[in-house]
Amino acid sequence: MADINGKVEEFDGKMLEMGSDDKGVILGLDGGATSTICVCMPLIPSSDPLPDPLPILARAAAGCSNHNSVGEAAARETLEQVITEALAKSGYSRSAVRAVCLAVSGVNHPSDQKRIVDWLRDFFPKDVQLNVQNDAVAALASGTLGKLxxxxxxxxxxxxxxxxxxxxxxxxxxxxxxxxxxxxxxxxxxxxxxxxxxxxxxxxxxxxxxxxxxxxxxxxxxxxxxxxxxxxxxxxxxxxxxxxxxxxxxxxxxxxxxxxxxxxxxxxxxxxxxxxxxxxxxxxxxxxxxxxxxxxxxxxxxxxxxxxxxxxxxxxxxxxxxxxxxxxxxxxxxxxxxxxxx
Amino acid sequence: MADINGKVEEFDGKMLEMGSDDKGVILGLDGGATSTICVCMPLIPSSDPLPDPLPILARAAAGCSNHNSVGEAAARETLEQVITEALAKSGYSRSAVRAVCLAVSGVNHPSDQKRIVDWLRDFFPKDVQLNVQNDAVAALASGTLGKLxxxxxxxxxxxxxxxxxxxxxxxxxxxxxxxxxxxxxxxxxxxxxxxxxxxxxxxxxxxxxxxxxxxxxxxxxxxxxxxxxxxxxxxxxxxxxxxxxxxxxxxxxxxxxxxxxxxxxxxxxxxxxxxxxxxxxxxxxxxxxxxxxxxxxxxxxxxxxxxxxxxxxxxxxxxxxxxxxxxxxxxxxxxxxxxxxx
Structure with missing residues (x-):
């Protein structure tokens, strides 16, 4: 499995082909108290077997995105910055994004989820699926190979x-x-x-x-x-x-x-x-x-x-x-x- | 005894006379986490008996002056502001000040005392006596009628x-x-x-x-x-x-x-x-x-x-x-x- 925090796996020809069809991409964000990581991956139909390692198209890193620690404006800016950078590196535009999964520390209440979804709604069209969770959810998945x-x-x-x-x-x-x-x-x-x-x-x-x-x-x-x-x-x-x-x-x-x-x-x-x-x-x-x-x-x-x-x-x-x-x-x-x- | 935090005792003719000779005035400051009080009093020779109530010439109040709570710039500004206001109310100029006694929360180390003395050195001539203490010192004196x-x-x-x-x-x-x-x-x-x-x-x-x-x-x-x-x-x-x-x-x-x-x-x-x-x-x-x-x-x-x-x-x-x-x-x-x- 690819390591979101480690060295990016270089995508090979096959993965590039997967990513360059018109199925679009998904973004995954992991935001903790010290750093925020965003990875961009091709959307793979749930019927298809998952490649291992996962086909990471691009990875970007930024600072803290916990609004409790750095304030709302800075947290929002960090999220937008890391998403923009990951997309730029992947060669895809925002319109190619089908879903964004965010696991961010500081998400403690439904109002925290709503606030982050509202920020991203200005950034992505209405049909893009947005999923916001506490970063503990991502941490659990990292140990259970994705099963919650x-x-x-x-x-x-x-x-x-x-x-x-x-x-x-x-x-x-x-x-x-x-x-x-x-x-x-x-x-x-x-x-x-x-x-x-x-x-x-x-x-x-x-x-x-x-x-x-x-x-x-x-x-x-x-x-x-x-x-x-x-x-x-x-x-x-x-x-x-x-x-x-x-x-x-x-x-x-x-x-x-x-x-x-x-x-x-x-x-x-x-x-x-x-x-x-x-x-x-x-x-x-x-x-x-x-x-x-x-x-x-x-x-x-x-x-x-x-x-x-x-x-x-x-x-x-x-x-x-x-x-x-x-x-x-x-x-x-x-x-x-x-x-x-x- | 006059209450620094309460209503100012109006000074009568005698006190005015005491304050208006050329012996000058002293300032006393009490700075806590919520407010800072400055009183201005005439300098009374230590050989003279102390009047009771103390002859408060003026009293001014401002916000927090604990640098740990509001930062150095704001703490300094508060001290300067409350001193300026107390002097203006008393009708005396800075040149009449002979000594300043500051009892401020957040004074925990000789470097804290030095910093505050340095601030006031820009404000008062070299011969003005400056005494900086933790506000606990003032609190002790308030219970022991001045004896430390x-x-x-x-x-x-x-x-x-x-x-x-x-x-x-x-x-x-x-x-x-x-x-x-x-x-x-x-x-x-x-x-x-x-x-x-x-x-x-x-x-x-x-x-x-x-x-x-x-x-x-x-x-x-x-x-x-x-x-x-x-x-x-x-x-x-x-x-x-x-x-x-x-x-x-x-x-x-x-x-x-x-x-x-x-x-x-x-x-x-x-x-x-x-x-x-x-x-x-x-x-x-x-x-x-x-x-x-x-x-x-x-x-x-x-x-x-x-x-x-x-x-x-x-x-x-x-x-x-x-x-x-x-x-x-x-x-x-x-x-x-x-x-x-x-």
């Missing part, structure tokens, strides 16, 4: 758990942002570590090696400089970038860092369990199997002693032994496959 | 504990902002309440009456609308304004709301205890008496069942029976008195 069934946990800068039943019901948990308690996220882990440093400095909490490690990482000389550092730039990703420092301290035996990571594991597992429970994914006896896709920087297998993703899986499996963990190496191009199959 | 001794706890939108020994040593705890764990603040209490609503909605936490009360207060119909509401305006004060809803729910017996308030009491008490401990305010036997000034919306006596300030005092008094709680009705004009006495 099971549960996905994303834990990067932010975190969200999202699930689908085979009959199309869906549920989510967390994904509410820093103010509303996403404590298992990369931002949450790092913010708790920074708080622990300040508390130790104040005499409100135990001493921790996080102090020396974080100050060194940020090039600061005293914990009281952290206040100015935090305020200087409110970007969540900048805070979340400290997660590897927390993991290193925990691996070296720091008690405070270990507590933060174990608390984070519990928070993440709790989000997933809430989704499993509400959808009944584990069946009546609690033992039915279902895919559990794990995505995002916090859950990466990095061959370290402290594997957060693995701890989350252990925590979930105790209650739901049928959870089949998938830590995908491919990406959300699979979402396109899902919509093409439908 | 003891500990002050501010808990409004934000929170900070600040203390001074009689020989001039000082220490602080918390006051680090939302990312760095000021969980006892108004923002902290309200953010935890919002998180509890989201967790209950997700199935990650117990049901709570906070859900109905907060949604009604905000005019929303479903908890998932809270995500958009939170992102729509990042102002801390807007979140903190929900504290009375949390207190009402706790008074009505809601378990989740009660836990949030008790946790907040512990956090606030811990900040104060850290300051007392580091400064040795309670003496060698732990029983020395010292003023404990309590300021800010979260700590107001509102004749309700759930008095957060009173619970904090009880929690501190267990360990430090010599703490003498003061919940001042006057304000930080007292800081001026302190600097005039020195």
């Amino acid at each position: 069934h099971g549960c996905v946990l994303i834990a990067g800068t932010g975190t969200i758990a999202y699930g689908f039943t085979e009959d199309g019901r869906e549920a989510r948990a967390a994904g509410a942002g820093p103010t509303l308690g996403d404590w298992g996220s990369g931002y949450g882990i790092a913010a708790q570590a920074l708080t622990a440093v300040i508390k130790a400095y104040d005499g409100r909490g135990p001493e921790t090696n996080l102090t020396g490690s974080i100050l060194q990482n940020l090039g600061l000389s005293s914990p009281d400089e952290l206040i100015g550092w935090t305020y200087a730039d409110p970007s969540w990703a900048r805070i979340a970038a400290l997660v590897p420092v927390v993991v290193s301290c925990a691996e070296a035996g720091d008690v405070v860092a270990n507590k933060i990571l174990y608390d984070s594991v519990e928070e993440l597992a709790l989000s997933v369990k809430a989704v499993i429970q509400r959808l009944g994914l584990s069946g009546k006896d609690g033992k039915d199997s279902f895919p559990l896709v794990m995505v995002g920087g916090v859950l990466l297998e990095v061959n370290k002693t402290w594997d957060i993703g693995n701890e989350v899986i252990k925590c979930i499996s105790k209650d739901y032994p049928g959870a089949l963990p998938i830590r995908p190496k491919v990406s959300s191009t699979a979402l396109l496959r899902h919509y093409m199959l439908d | 001794h003891g500990c002050v706890l501010i808990a409004g939108t934000g929170t900070i504990a600040y203390g001074f020994t009689e020989d001039g040593r000082e220490a602080r705890a918390a006051g680090a902002g939302p990312t760095l764990g000021d969980w006892g603040s108004g923002y902290g209490i309200a953010a935890q309440a919002l998180t509890a609503v989201i967790k209950a909605y997700d199935g990650r936490g117990p049901e709570t009456n906070l859900t109905g009360s907060i949604l009604q207060n905000l005019g929303l119909s479903s908890p998932d609308e809270l995500i958009g509401w939170t992102y729509a305006d990042p102002s801390w004060a807007r979140i903190a304004a929900l504290v009375p809803v949390v207190v009402s729910c706790a008074e009505a017996g809601d378990v989740v709301a009660n836990k949030i308030l008790y946790d907040s009491v512990e956090e606030l008490a811990l900040s104060v205890k850290a300051v007392i401990q580091r400064l040795g305010l309670s003496g060698k036997d732990g029983k020395d008496s010292f003023p404990l000034v309590m300021v800010g919306g979260v700590l107001l006596e509102v004749n309700k069942t759930w008095d957060i300030g009173n619970e904090v005092i009880k929690c501190i008094s267990k360990d430090y029976p010599g703490a003498l709680p003061i919940r001042p009705k006057v304000s930080s004009t007292a800081l001026l008195r302190h600097y005039m006495l020195d």
Whole structure:
């Protein structure tokens, strides 16, 4: 399967032929907190077998398209820019587009979907099919080869758990942002570590090696400089970038860092369990199997002693032994496959 | 004593006479997260007895001057604006100013003091004495009639504990902002309440009456609308304004709301205890008496069942029976008195 985030597969003569007939193209977008990717593919009739790798005609990348993070005007501009660039690279015009599938972080409410559809309605004619989802949907599809069934946990800068039943019901948990308690996220882990440093400095909490490690990482000389550092730039990703420092301290035996990571594991597992429970994914006896896709920087297998993703899986499996963990190496191009199959 | 935040005392003939000799005037500024007040007073020789009420020549008010909240340019503009207005009202020119005492929230590091002094250096000649402090210093003085001794706890939108020994040593705890764990603040209490609503909605936490009360207060119909509401305006004060809803729910017996308030009491008490401990305010036997000034919306006596300030005092008094709680009705004009006495 082609990797939406990786190197673009060069299309060969056959694919070019497929793309250059008058069936048109479809666009797939994956928008997260740091970047937005758009791929352009030929429309393949659902009766035809899908080629592997998928025939990616063009791929374009742009910045953040989460309106909660960068505002509506910037998010809209990013989407239009990345679509325009992908089409230009593919050699197709807007009139060739038959459908657009968008998986964007920050889609939390029907009004968020409506707003994005309204933006794209100015861009594409009425008969172009527009499908807007939270990016967790694409992340699930990336682990299940396009099938929307099971549960996905994303834990990067932010975190969200999202699930689908085979009959199309869906549920989510967390994904509410820093103010509303996403404590298992990369931002949450790092913010708790920074708080622990300040508390130790104040005499409100135990001493921790996080102090020396974080100050060194940020090039600061005293914990009281952290206040100015935090305020200087409110970007969540900048805070979340400290997660590897927390993991290193925990691996070296720091008690405070270990507590933060174990608390984070519990928070993440709790989000997933809430989704499993509400959808009944584990069946009546609690033992039915279902895919559990794990995505995002916090859950990466990095061959370290402290594997957060693995701890989350252990925590979930105790209650739901049928959870089949998938830590995908491919990406959300699979979402396109899902919509093409439908 | 004159109230810096209240109605200006009209100066009578005698005060006018005092102010109109050529000894000049001093300015006192109190800048918090919501407003900045500047008062202008005649310079009174330290050998003279202080008149009561203090001879306020003029008072001006402006918006937030915390650079962490509104940025440096806006904070500087606010300070210049409120100083200009107070001087214009007093009938004095800048050249009459002998000293400026600023107590501004967001002063966390010597570099913050230096920045504000640099701003004012462009505004006043070199011989004008400039004194920049965290606004907690003014709050302490407001409870101790100008004497900088003891500990002050501010808990409004934000929170900070600040203390001074009689020989001039000082220490602080918390006051680090939302990312760095000021969980006892108004923002902290309200953010935890919002998180509890989201967790209950997700199935990650117990049901709570906070859900109905907060949604009604905000005019929303479903908890998932809270995500958009939170992102729509990042102002801390807007979140903190929900504290009375949390207190009402706790008074009505809601378990989740009660836990949030008790946790907040512990956090606030811990900040104060850290300051007392580091400064040795309670003496060698732990029983020395010292003023404990309590300021800010979260700590107001509102004749309700759930008095957060009173619970904090009880929690501190267990360990430090010599703490003498003061919940001042006057304000930080007292800081001026302190600097005039020195």
